[in-house]
Amino acid sequence: MTLLTWTPENKADFAAKNLLFNHDLDQSPLFTDEALIALIDRYPRDKLEVFTMGYDPANWGQWYLGRRGDLDGRALMEGVKAGRLWLNLRKVNHADADIAALCDQMFDEIKAQSGTTTLKQDLGLLISSPNAHVFYHLDMPLVMLWQIRGVKKLYLYPPAAPCVDDAHLEGVALRESDEQLPYDAGFDSLALVHDLKPGEMMTWAQNAPHRIVNHGMVNVSLSIEFMTPRALWRANVIYANGCLRRYFGLKPSLARSPKWLEPLKIAYARIIKALGGFKGLKSPLTPRFSIDPVIPGKIIFDDGVVAPEMPGQKPVKSKANEAA
Template sequence: MSIHWQYVRHDKLDANLLEAEHSLHQSPLFCDASLAALLDAYPRDKLGIWTFGEHAEGDQKPISGTANDLGGEDILEAVKKGRIWLNLRATNELVTDYTDTAQNIFDSLQSRMGQRIIKRDMSVLISSPEIHVHYHLDIPLVALLQVRGSKTLHLYPETESFAPTERLEAIALGDGDESLYFENSFDQHGQPFELKPGQGISWPQNAPHRVQNGDMMNVSLSCEFMTWPALFRANALYANGRLRRAFGAKPGRPQGVVPATFGKVALARVLKKFERTEAVSLPRRPAFALDPNCPGAVRPI
């Protein structure tokens, strides 16, 4: 297995991105039989099943679903014929066959970035032809490696205009999903990247993006991770959000690691400790189920 990263400058985004060439698409772990076996082995209560509306302006929300007791082959067939997006989070921890793949990806990133990589989470994404993943952002750093099919990643600057600070803080606080409000005019400032098997990309932390699949089933690896500076930024966002909501503060957007950052990291740790003792985990309520009698079809719940 080979994975090679290089930094590429994109002036339109005013940022350096990491782009990859890899051989993961040659692995037998991602053929249909292996994916069906993965879906059978993966804990069903953790399987993320989603669908999305057509790409449009506004705040598009993902819609959650369930596969109930369908087997892996049937779920895979539903993805091929429907509008389904499967997210198998932490596959590297939950299905041991994929542990080495994740370790190789994260180790290659760590070597190229020259920074220790922590909180390693590799998700296997299996998604339908032509499905569009709404405009959103992630709090961790992300690397996306394409294994099967093709997709276009539309990436936008990590600035107030494209991801308002208060919404960024809300996402860091876990308030709702990761959605952002999209306007068609954003595309004048965004950069599309077509990803084919053997290609990958990692972008600046919190940069907004959306994804459009090609006309075939897609398999990708979404690798979320943190470096220490990225973790400090995430905690500063969390602390800023709490200060804004509790005291009406108007903190600015975190800009690198400065002395004040460490105070906010400490504050975030204290606040999270207290919140953890009071948190109640609510089950996700699916809005649809895959139809076992008609692959690709769904029925409302």
């Protein structure tokens, strides 16, 4: 009995191409409301990330990290249902034995069915509000998105120009840009668009830019990142290219640079990392809002933060902006 449906194409192209699978984890007792509430309460308090966001898919600046405060799992779930929140329990496979066992089962199955060796497995649990969205971005590892509950629209773009250029791709590898990329609505004509439903899983080519828009219901999904030896090789070449561009003003191209240079680049990337890694433009998110402890999902932005404007509504300014 496998977790996923494996067609010949899915076996041959796993970790290389965009693929759609079916699964039945949406029926698992691990992901009922009560199980999720208990999981949130077992998960390390300071590791749980809570976000909210604006409405314009081109306005990356309105992706806000928040504080969970004293809210427990039940209150956070109520907040997700009532508000515009995006909870991320990163690396939950490292924090919970049941999820760890599920994650091991997934990757054992992937090895058995496709022959793919994986490493750095990171299972993130996403619990998100109706109509919440994630801005255009790309991830350096490979990704599987398992849909458990609700429906989300996935826009998946080619990992190449014009959707992403070398300098921005390197910026993600060097962690100088929070994974964000410039988005142009014109890219949508190049996108694979799919409404991901409970019981479906999509995985895509490494570094494919994507954005996600929830339909009008709570969504529960597993966002699983992993590497293969080949994916790690590519990530290190991108890292080296980024350092060569930023330290020496070179203009390396991932698509056109000679392959024989790659082992040298891998060695160069290892040396830079051993010396402490690239120290460039870091932009870690700082918390910008709290959640009302009484009214579920009500967001209280910090002074100075302009609350995102819902289409058709006037912007609500914080006290600091009113004073100014």
